[in-house]
Amino acid sequence: EVQLVQSGAEVKKPGExxxxxxxxxxxxxxxxWIGWVRQMPGKGLEWMGIINPGDSETKYSPSFQGQVxxxxxxxxxxxxxxxxxxxATDTAMFYCxxxxxxxxxxxWGQGTLVxxxx
Amino acid sequence: xxxxxxxxxxxxxxxxERATLSCRASQSVSxxxxxxxxxxxxxxxxxxxxxxxxxxxxxxxxSGSGSGTDFTLTISSLEAEDFAxxxxxxxxDWPRALLTFGGGTKVQxx
Numbered sequence: 302e303v304q305l306v307q308s309g310a311e312v313k314k315p316g317e318x319x320x321x322x323x324x325x326x327x328x329x330x331x332x333x334w335i336g337w338v339r340q341m342p343g344k345g346l347e348w349m350g351i352i353n354p355g356d357s358e359t360k361y362s363p364s365f366q367g368q369v370x371x372x373x374x375x376x377x378x379x380x381x382x383x384x385x386x387x388x389a390t391d392t393a394m395f396y397c398x399x400x401x402x403x404x405x406x407x408x409w410g411q412g413t414l415v416x417x418x419x
Numbered sequence: 420x421x422x423x424x425x426x427x428x429x430x431x432x433x434x435x436e437r438a439t440l441s442c443r444a445s446q447s448v449s450x451x452x453x454x455x456x457x458x459x460x461x462x463x464x465x466x467x468x469x470x471x472x473x474x475x476x477x478x479x480x481x482s483g484s485g486s487g488t489d490f491t492l493t494i495s496s497l498e499a500e501d502f503a504x505x506x507x508x509x510x511x512d513w514p515r516a517l518l519t520f521g522g523g524t525k526v527q528x529x
Contacts, residue, residue, distance in 0.1 A: 336518070338463075346455075346463065346506050348518040360516045363420060396462055404510040405453035407474065409462040 323397030423521035442507035
């Protein structure tokens with residue numbers, strides 16, 4: 302069974318750093334790109350970027366380029382999304398998802414909630 | 420960057436009625452168009468990929484059509500569990516691989 306299991310909710314303050322994770326199981330981890338999607342409170346889905354866990358090639362949405370870093374460690378089948386300095390406006394739910402056919406997301410993680418508040 | 424515009428923003432229908440949701444792209448995306456369903460407190464779920472292919476386990480009452488810039492998701496007869504928000508998503512030509520989501524259509528009970 303394909304599963305993506307994300308790390309738990311994190312309550313952070315502005316200026317703090319954060320790295321959240323997404324662990325894949327039940328499939329060949331290096332054969333599919335993994336993507337990250339943001340959903341701000343009460344809003345729609347926003348694609349942030351994708352990574353090829355096999356060689357760590359990444360592609361970012363122009364809206365998120367330079368704002369976050371996507372990485373992966375294929376030895377432990379885990380992808381990451383990190384911030385060096387959070388802002389209150391980063392408050393959102395973040396989902397990881399497996400990219401199938403390099404076109405659509407067929408399996409999703411359960412989401413990681415990141416509230417950022419002073 | 421390709422923009423996806425979904426309409427209507429909200430659709431108020433009764434169980435048993437037919438739902439027709441639209442997604443329009445600002446330029447051609449061929450058939451690289453997917454539809455997702457999201458219920459409150461849940462992750463999105465893939466319904467349709469490549470414009471018209473149902474994902475595994477998706478009931479036959481869900482169908483997708485279109486190509487180029489105009490796409491439609493149809494729910495032939497709404498069931499109670501279908502009231503949710505629906506998003507379309509496209510992928511631009513590889514290797515640029517820019518993905519975008521539409522703003523969503525909420526299907527609510529009338």
